[in-house]
Amino acid sequence: MRTLLPHAELRDVVLRPAxxxxxxxxxxxxLETVAVPGVALAAGDALVAVELSTICGxxxxxxxxxxxxxxxxxxxxxxxxxxxxIGEGGAHTVEGGELRVGDRVVWSVTVSCxxxxxxxxxxxxxxxxxxxxxxxxxxxxxELTGGFASHVHLRRGTAIVRVPESLPAAALAPASCATATAxxxxxxxxxxxDGVAVRVYGxxxxxxxxxxxxxxxxxxxxVVDPSAERRALAExxxxxxxxxxxxxxxxxxxxxxxxADAIDAVDVGGTVVLVGSVFPxxxxxxxxxxxxxxxxxxxxxxxxxxxxxxxAVGFLAGRGRAYPFADVVGAVHQLSDAxxxxxxxAAPGAPLRIGLVPR
Ligand SMILES: [Zn+2]
Ligand SMILES: [Zn+2]
Numbered sequence: 438m439r440t441l442l443p444h445a446e447l448r449d450v451v452l453r454p455a456x457x458x459x460x461x462x463x464x465x466x467x468l469e470t471v472a473v474p475g476v477a478l479a480a481g482d483a484l485v486a487v488e489l490s491t492i493c494g495x496x497x498x499x500x501x502x503x504x505x506x507x508x509x510x511x512x513x514x515x516x517x518x519x520x521x522x523i524g525e526g527g528a529h530t531v532e533g534g535e536l537r538v539g540d541r542v543v544w545s546v547t548v549s550c551x552x553x554x555x556x557x558x559x560x561x562x563x564x565x566x567x568x569x570x571x572x573x574x575x576x577x578x579x580e581l582t583g584g585f586a587s588h589v590h591l592r593r594g595t596a597i598v599r600v601p602e603s604l605p606a607a608a609l610a611p612a613s614c615a616t617a618t619a620x621x622x623x624x625x626x627x628x629x630x631d632g633v634a635v636r637v638y639g640x641x642x643x644x645x646x647x648x649x650x651x652x653x654x655x656x657x658x659x660v661v662d663p664s665a666e667r668r669a670l671a672e673x674x675x676x677x678x679x680x681x682x683x684x685x686x687x688x689x690x691x692x693x694x695x696x697a698d699a700i701d702a703v704d705v706g707g708t709v710v711l712v713g714s715v716f717p718x719x720x721x722x723x724x725x726x727x728x729x730x731x732x733x734x735x736x737x738x739x740x741x742x743x744x745x746x747x748x749a750v751g752f753l754a755g756r757g758r759a760y761p762f763a764d765v766v767g768a769v770h771q772l773s774d775a776x777x778x779x780x781x782x783a784a785p786g787a788p789l790r791i792g793l794v795p796r
Contacts, residue, residue: 447477447578450484450522457795458586459775460509460575464502468775469509473580473588478524481593483536485518485544489606490584491766491790492782493614494641495715496571500779504716507574513584513793514546514571517600517609524593531596531743543612544589545596545746546570561596562740568592584610585775587795596743598750608753608762611642611790616749616762619646619691621741622712623654624748626687631655636685637676638699639692639713640667642765642789645674647689647712649760650752657682661695666786673761690714697721700728700735708734715739765789771796 455472528536549564571583581590640662652675660671684704693713767788770778782791
């Protein structure tokens with residue numbers, strides 16, 4: 438819970454028409470439409486008009502009741518939008534530049550204090566006073582907390598990244614979840630990937646993004662996924678099929694369903710990066726002697742730091758243009774039709790992402 442500033446230090450922004458948020462009240466309940474006629478921006482805050490939000494697998498898990506979430510909550514943590522108002526004294530991009538009204542931006546899923554021991558040690562996603570877009574119970578003066586809305590109220594401590602006008606919104610909206618997380622996962626391998634065999638388990642958007650990032654760094658990438666369609670898509674994201682790449686030095690487990698396989702597969706001296714296990718699952722048995730004798734490293738990545746989001750956007754705007762990131766959004770629904778959008782995202786064989794646009 439943030440400390441409310443004295444009213445004089447807040448900039449009141451009146452919205453006409455009012456902003457709209459679709460609020461999730463709990464499993465089985467219909468989404469509620471809430472009108473937000475104004476926001477009070479504190480120093481360092483910004484108000485963004487949403488251009489496009491995308492529905493992440495974790496939103497689907499929440500709606501299904503597969504993972505706990507506070508309610509009422511505005512879901513959605515993958516968006517691109519345009520800054521329409523800024524708090525008293527200005528706000529900054531993650532690089533420290535002055536944020537301006539009119540800037541097209543993406544922003545981190547997390548809001549961090551920047552001052553605690555964890556923020557100081559570079560794991561701002563585990564800040565002692567963390568808040569997350571799309572995950573917080575709505576509260577007075579912070580109602581616009583997620584992407585299932587016409588506007589999002591960005592709080593000071595959010596990593597905000599300016600994005601090029603020329604990049605399609607469909608490539609940008611997932612940057613603040615899938616692409617930045619994939620960047621963090623690849624970076625966690627901690628080695629020069631040029632010529633290195635990398636295996637990715639799971640051809641969801643994190644896995645595909647990790648494949649493209651690793652391939653661009655010179656790795657020889659294979660992707661394992663039960664779906665032939667997804668495996669074919671992985672080839673467009675830099676994966677090689679059919680070639681024997683040998684035992685992978687780096688394994689990225691992006692599905693959450695192949696942890697034991699990932700640990701078995703990695704070469705002697707290799708690294709397993711676990712990034713897909715973001716839902717409750719049965720524990721797996723660890724053979725400690727095997728880990729010791731094979732000199733392997735097993736590491737976990739959850740969310741990312743602001744620098745990862747900046748790097749991910751840099752990739753999408755640069756060499757990442759060679760990969761079909763703009764094709765990941767299979768259908769776009771109106772915000773007023775968010776129920777149908779969620780249903781489409783949960784359907785078997787759903788596209789990687791379903792989009793939501795405000796009217
Ligand atoms: Zn997500
Ligand atoms: Zn902190």
